[in-house]
Amino acid sequence: MTYLNVSNVNKSFGGIRALTDCSFSIRPMETTCVVGPNGAGKTSIFNVITGFIPADTGRIEFKGRDITAESRHDRVEAGIARTFQNLRLFETMTLLDNVIVCLGDNGANDPLSAVFRPFHTQAVLRRKREAAMMLLEQVGLAHKAGDQAANISYGQKKLLCIARVLATGAELLLLDEPTSGLAAAALDNMVELIHALKNQQKTLLIVEHNTKIVKRIADEVLFFHRGTLLAKGKPDEIIANEDLGKIYFGSGA
Numbered sequence: 534m535t536y537l538n539v540s541n542v543n544k545s546f547g548g549i550r551a552l553t554d555c556s557f558s559i560r561p562m563e564t565t566c567v568v569g570p571n572g573a574g575k576t577s578i579f580n581v582i583t584g585f586i587p588a589d590t591g592r593i594e595f596k597g598r599d600i601t602a603e604s605r606h607d608r609v610e611a612g613i614a615r616t617f618q619n620l621r622l623f624e625t626m627t628l629l630d631n632v633i634v635c636l637g638d639n640g641a642n643d644p645l646s647a648v649f650r651p652f653h654t655q656a657v658l659r660r661k662r663e664a665a666m667m668l669l670e671q672v673g674l675a676h677k678a679g680d681q682a683a684n685i686s687y688g689q690k691k692l693l694c695i696a697r698v699l700a701t702g703a704e705l706l707l708l709d710e711p712t713s714g715l716a717a718a719a720l721d722n723m724v725e726l727i728h729a730l731k732n733q734q735k736t737l738l739i740v741e742h743n744t745k746i747v748k749r750i751a752d753e754v755l756f757f758h759r760g761t762l763l764a765k766g767k768p769d770e771i772i773a774n775e776d777l778g779k780i781y782f783g784s785g786a
């Protein structure tokens with residue numbers, strides 16, 4: 534059984550073809566990087582896999598289950614979660630609360646439960662706080678748990694996004710440009726975290742622009758251009774390919 538299988542996906546926005554007949558599969562517990570120039574379709578393929586936009590045609594299967602028509606919520610329940618290029622944090626909430634809202638519900642937020650089963654509700658909330666703290670520790674942000682998200686650095690915000698995606702319990706994580714905009718130290722920190730996630734048997738699909746980072750993290754690379762999957766292979770092969778290099782770095786069509 535294929536882990537994630539994308540078959541013949543097409544997506545247009547009016548006259549713009551964002552994805553043309555895209556087919557690929559990814560293996561479990563590997564890190565697959567999605568690369569390609571601006572407008573290649575990288576975010577669109579993330580959106581289609583996670584249910585943020587419907588494909589016009591084609592099929593997405595996750596662990597043998599056809600999820601093509603499933604809601605975003607059902608896909609998260611199935612084990613697929615994502616981060617966004619523009620982060621989408623709750624800026625006025627604490628880091629802890631940003632993570633807690635991504636944890637499963639267990640009925641603790643139900644007002645009837647709170648009235649009729651207050652001890653149960655308190656116990657669930659305590660467990661959620663503990664779980665969220667563990668995730669913040671994992672990404673190196675436990676010391677900031679009570680700070681407002683608006684008041685942490687950009688690099689820390691990117692780490693918080695990872696804690697939030699982990700809070701969903703998903704096994705397949707789609708990270709949209711986790712290293713972009715990071716200074717050297719924060720970038721190394723993120724690469725270490727990505728390696729740690731792989732060691733925890735997470736499967737990672739990552740949009741990454743920096744070819745040096747791709748070499749450090751990827752088991753496999755998908756190269757997109759103008760909505761088409763142009764090449765798939767090991768990072769060294771893809772990065773050393775002169776034709777792809779010309780497309781990527783601008784001297785080719």
Ligand SMILES: Nc1ncnc2c1ncn2[C@@H]1O[C@H](COP(=O)(O)OP(=O)(O)OP(=O)(O)O)[C@@H](O)[C@H]1O
Pocket residue numbers: 546549550551569570571572573574575576577578
């Ligand atoms: N919601 C939308 N409405 C209209 N066009 C869109 C929409 N989303 C994407 N597109 C178009 O589809 C194409 C692929 O866009 P996409 O964002 O997937 O590319 P990308 O590879 O992620 O680019 P970048 O590296 O710049 O983020 C582009 O031409 C883009 O303008």
